[in-house]
Every structure is written in C-alpha cells, then in structure tokens.
Amino acid sequence: MLDAILGATLRSLAVSAIATLLAALLGIPLGTYLGMRKMHGRRFLKSLIYTFYGFPPVVAGLLIYLLLSSSGPFGFMHLLFTLPAMILAEFLLAFPLVLGITMMSVSSIRTEVRDAIRVLGVSRRQEVMLYLREAKNGILAGVMVGFGSAISEVGAAMMVGGGIVGETNVLTTDIMVHTRMGNFEYAIVLALILLALCFAIYFVLARLEDAGDE
Amino acid sequence: MIINLLDCAQFACTRYVYIFISFSFHVQNSGDNSMKRIYVILAVIAISALVASGIYVWQEHARQSILLATTTSVQDSGLLDAILPDFETRNGISVHVVALGTGQALEYGKRGDAHCLLVHAPALENVFMQNGYGIRRITLFWNTFVLIGPKTNPAGINGTDNITQAFLKIWNAGAVFVSRGDLSGTHVKEMEIWAVCGIDKEELKERTWYVNASAGMGTTLQVANERNGYTLSDIATYLRWRQKLTNLMQMQIAVTPEIRNDYSLIITKTGSVEKPSETDAFWNWMCSALTRSMIENYTINSERVYNVYW
Numbered sequence: 001m002l003d004a005i006l007g008a009t010l011r012s013l014a015v016s017a018i019a020t021l022l023a024a025l026l027g028i029p030l031g032t033y034l035g036m037r038k039m040h041g042r043r044f045l046k047s048l049i050y051t052f053y054g055f056p057p058v059v060a061g062l063l064i065y066l067l068l069s070s071s072g073p074f075g076f077m078h079l080l081f082t083l084p085a086m087i088l089a090e091f092l093l094a095f096p097l098v099l100g101i102t103m104m105s106v107s108s109i110r111t112e113v114r115d116a117i118r119v120l121g122v123s124r125r126q127e128v129m130l131y132l133r134e135a136k137n138g139i140l141a142g143v144m145v146g147f148g149s150a151i152s153e154v155g156a157a158m159m160v161g162g163g164i165v166g167e168t169n170v171l172t173t174d175i176m177v178h179t180r181m182g183n184f185e186y187a188i189v190l191a192l193i194l195l196a197l198c199f200a201i202y203f204v205l206a207r208l209e210d211a212g213d214e
Numbered sequence: 215m216i217i218n219l220l221d222c223a224q225f226a227c228t229r230y231v232y233i234f235i236s237f238s239f240h241v242q243n244s245g246d247n248s249m250k251r252i253y254v255i256l257a258v259i260a261i262s263a264l265v266a267s268g269i270y271v272w273q274e275h276a277r278q279s280i281l282l283a284t285t286t287s288v289q290d291s292g293l294l295d296a297i298l299p300d301f302e303t304r305n306g307i308s309v310h311v312v313a314l315g316t317g318q319a320l321e322y323g324k325r326g327d328a329h330c331l332l333v334h335a336p337a338l339e340n341v342f343m344q345n346g347y348g349i350r351r352i353t354l355f356w357n358t359f360v361l362i363g364p365k366t367n368p369a370g371i372n373g374t375d376n377i378t379q380a381f382l383k384i385w386n387a388g389a390v391f392v393s394r395g396d397l398s399g400t401h402v403k404e405m406e407i408w409a410v411c412g413i414d415k416e417e418l419k420e421r422t423w424y425v426n427a428s429a430g431m432g433t434t435l436q437v438a439n440e441r442n443g444y445t446l447s448d449i450a451t452y453l454r455w456r457q458k459l460t461n462l463m464q465m466q467i468a469v470t471p472e473i474r475n476d477y478s479l480i481i482t483k484t485g486s487v488e489k490p491s492e493t494d495a496f497w498n499w500m501c502s503a504l505t506r507s508m509i510e511n512y513t514i515n516s517e518r519v520y521n522v523y524w
Contacts, residue, residue, distance in 0.1 A: 179432075180290060
C-alpha cells in the first residue's frame with residue numbers, strides 16, 4: 001500500500017512539474033516579449049489569453065482525448081492513457097496562466113522605471129535582464145498558479161490518463177476513485193499528502209520570491 | 215544550499231529568456247531570411263525528434279500490455295485486483311484497466327481505444343457486435359441486481375413481489391426513486407424494467423420523486439441514503455457501501471431472470487488487429503476453469519458476489 005501511495009505521489013509531482021516547466025519555458029519568454037512590446041491588437045490578445053484562465057479541465061481533457069484517440073488525428077502515436085498525454089493536458093491548463101500573468105507583470109512595470117531603463121542606454125541584453133528583475137515576483141506568481149492548477153486537477157487527468165493503477169493514477173484521481181469506493185480513510189490520507197506536498201513546494205518558491213528583495 | 219541552487223536556476227532562467235527574446239527580436243528586425251530559415255529548420259528538427267522518440271518509446275512500451283475498459287462496478291468490486299496478477303505472472307502481459315460507465319466503455323471500444331471490454335449491458339453489446347466493432351464475445355459470469363430502499367419502506371415492498379411489481383408499487387406510491395442516469399449497465403437495466411412495467415420514460419422524468427443522480431453507483435447510493443429513496447444497484451457495490459448507508463436496506467424481492475446482471479468479455483476489432491496474441495492469451499485465460507473458479511470464490515465482506523457460467 002505504501003508503494004501505491006508513493007507511486008501516485010511521484011506521478012502527481014512529475015506530471016505537474018513537467019507540465020509547469022514546459023509552460024514556464026514557453027510562457028515566460030513569450031509573456032516577457034509580449035509585455036515589453038507595444039503593438040496593435042494587444043488588448044485583444046490579452047483578453048484571449050485571460051479567457052483561457054477559465055479553461056475548464058474537462059474541456060482540456062475532452063480535447064486531448066479526441067486528438068489522441070485511436071480514431072483521432074494523433075492516434076498513431078498511441079499516447080492515450082499515458083503520462084505524456086496527462087502532461088499535455090495539464091500543460092494546456094497551466095500555459096495560459098503562466099503566459100498571461102508574466103505578460104501582465106512585465107507590462108505593468110511603471111513608466112518611470114521604463115523611462116529610466118531607456119535613459120540608461122543599456123544593451124538589449126541588459127534591458128531584458130532589468131525588465132525580468134522588475135517583474136520577477138509576478139512571473140513567479142504565474143508559475144505558482146500554473147503549478148497549482150496542474151497538480152490539483154482531476155477531470156482531465158482521469159479522461160486522458162484513465163487512472164490505470166501503477167501507470168497513470170495520480171493523487172487526485174486516486175482520491176476520486178477511493179471516494180467512489182467508499183474508502184474515505186484512504187482518500188483522506190491522500191488528500192493530506194497532496195496538501196503537504198503543495199505546502200512544501202510553495203514554501204521553497206516563497207523563499208525564491210524573498211531571495212531577490214534583500 | 216537551496217538558495218544557491220535557486221540562484222543558479224534563476225540565472226539559467228534569465229539567460230534562457232534573454233536568448234529566446236533576443237533571437238525573436240533578431241529574426242524580426244534583421245529581415246534576414248537565412249536566420250529565419252535556420253530557426254524554422256531547428257524547430258522542425260526538435261519537434262520531429264520529440265515526436266519520433268515519443269512514438270518509439272510508447273510503441274515499445276505498449277507491446278507487452280493490453281488495455282481493458284471495464285465498468286466502475288467491476289473495478290469498485292475489487293475483483294480485477296484479485297485475479298489479474300495471476301494472468302500477468304503467467305503470460306508476462308500487463309493489463310491496464312480503465313474504469314468507465316458501460317456506455318462510455320463501448321464508445322471507447324468503437325473508437326479503437328480499448329483492446330478488451332468487460333461490460334454488462336447485453337442490449338448495447340449486441341448492437342456493438344452487430345456493427346462489427348467486436349470480434350468475439352462471451353458471457354462469463356453474473357450477479358444479481360438488488361433493490362435498495364429506505365428502512366421505512368414507504369412503497370410497502372415485500373418478499374412476494376418480483377422486480378416489476380416492486381417498481382409498480384414505487385410508481386403508484388410516488389416514493390422517491392434515485393436513478394443512475396449515466397447510461398451505465400445498471401441504468402440500462404433500470405430503464406428496461408420500467409419499460410416492462412409499461413411506464414413511459416418521458417412520463418417518468420416529469421415526476422418530482424424521480425431523481426436523476428447522473429453519477430456512479432456509490433454516489434447514487436449515497437443520494438438515495440440522503441433522500442430516503444429507492445434505487446437499483448449491483449450487489450457488489452452495495453455490499454461495499456452497506457455500512458455507510460444508515461437509512462437504507464436491501465429489499466427482499468423474488469429472484470427472477472430479470473434481475474440477472476450478465477457480464478461479458480468482448481475482444482474489440484482494434485484488440486484483435488493490434489494485439490492478436492495478447493488478446494488471445496487474455497481470452498483463453500478468462501475462459502479457463504481456474505479463472506472462473508477464482509471469480510466464483512471472490513468475496514466481499516465474506517459474501518460471494520459473482521456466479522459463473524460453466
């Protein structure tokens with residue numbers, strides 16, 4: 001039983017960490033880029049990104065299921081009911097959050113600061129660095145929210161992962177299955193582990209947030 | 215230590231972002247076509263490498279396993295956890311179990327996402343087979359549906375009633391009835407019984423005492439418990455939940471063929487094409503006398519739940 005709990009915990013962690021990492025790798029640069037530039041149609045783009053803040057997990061699940069299903073366009077890859085499929089679904093949920101919040105915090109850097117940076121006459125490289133330093137906490141918040149949405153999600157994880165025991169079951173899907181079976185005690189243990197895990201991760205990230213402020 | 219690591223990570227991140235952005239600016243501002251071309255080529259290489267490795271890894275991985283789509287009632291009964299390890303050690307093939315409603319399981323089978331199905335809705339299964347989605351089907355074992363109801367028994371059901379008479383009593387008394395409403399095998403059975411009673415589906419939906427839970431069996435039983443209602447359940451799920459359902463009891467009714475709950479194994483077309491030897495092995499093992507006796511001897515709270523067709 002300990003093995004089962006450990007497995008589900010590790011899979012939960014791996015799926016949401018990789019999904020968040022991918023979302024950060026794509027979302028932070030893109031968000032910074034969009035936040036730094038003034039361009040046409042930015043308000044429209046912003047609204048579009050914000051719309052996906054509320055992207056329902058089951059819709060993400062349905063989308064990935066239909067894409068990866070044997071009779072879907074990517075069925076030949078045989079990715080349905082595997083961890084990569086789950087990572088893809090969680091990525092879809094975390095990416096708009098990371099992208100949008102990064103963009104928001106970069107673009108909300110005060111005009112005086114922007115002017116000061118411009119007046120300094122620094123190189124492009126230094127300019128990007130200064131912008132990132134200014135927006136650091138906001139970007140970090142984006143990553144945290146993205147991770148939170150990925151690790152706490154159950155609908156999409158169940159739909160594209162299938163909750164196969166020892167293969168694709170994660171903490172949230174296990175909590176659902178065991179609640180359905182009436183094993184409340186087991187479900188509660190898993191829920192506590194999930195909460196403790198989130199606390200530990202956010203504790204480390206909060207230190208990162210403070211690190212640059214001294 | 216942690217702070218140092220984090221500093222490194224932070225540094226790496228900023229460098230990464232800088233490179234990414236400067237590259238974007240560069241590509242955009244230079245108007246240099248060769249740069250753009252390199253960018254596109256690199257992206258294509260990276261993506262195809264990812265895709266190729268993904269396909270390779272997962273095809274290799276998928277080779278020694280089959281996907282069995284079954285119903286939540288089977289999974290929640292714990293039967294598969296008890297018997298599947300025997301198959302896996304004998305044949306070295308692992309069985310990945312995905313639990314769904316019967317309707318959903320059949321749909322997954324149609325779309326080619328499952329190799330085998332273990333389901334309990336004969337009417338839907340027949341259509342499935344007729345349409346050529348399944349290659350082989352065998353009815354392996356059965357248990358009974360049970361009528362669960364409040365201890366107060368407002369409809370006055372007693373042991374001389376069969377299931378149809380019991381349903382008619384509920385209808386006449388207007389007692390609360392909680393339906394699964396999820397096109398599961400149990401729900402399909404419930405609809406069949408109402409039809410035998412001569413009660414129209416649409417008319418039923420208009421009754422305020424008819425509650426559509428649209429949920430799994432465990433949840434539906436809980437709803438019935440909260441609302442003091444009757445519900446149709448498979449015996450296995452009820453036995454698991456019995457202690458938590460303080461307001462409910464099992465109604466004593468006459469056992470007739472109507473409340474028989476037949477479970478069938480289906481090998482889907484996809485299964486026989488993609489995994490001919492694995493599905494064959496699974497079929498033979500499921501039909502073997504040893505497996506049948508394991509199913510027959512499986513107990514929940516020291517009560518047997520499945521009867522086997524020999």
